[in-house]
Amino acid sequence: MNELIGKCKCCCKEIYCLDGFFNGVHTEEKELYCFECHESLKVKNEKPQS
Numbered sequence: 001m002n003e004l005i006g007k008c009k010c011c012c013k014e015i016y017c018l019d020g021f022f023n024g025v026h027t028e029e030k031e032l033y034c035f036e037c038h039e040s041l042k043v044k045n046e047k048p049q050s
């Protein structure tokens with residue numbers, strides 16, 4: 001069963017729970033992001049090395 005959880009705060013992609021697997025990220029600030037946007041956020045927040 002696919003359960004709609006909400007929309008990615010960044011790109012408005014719909015985030016589903018697929019058979020218990022959540023295809024997005026729920027941050028501590030209770031914001032929803034898809035994996036793609038969460039990855040790019042992480043990259044932005046992490047200082048690149050070298």
Ligand SMILES: [Zn+2]
Pocket residue numbers: 008009010011012013033034035036037038
């Ligand atoms: Zn997104």
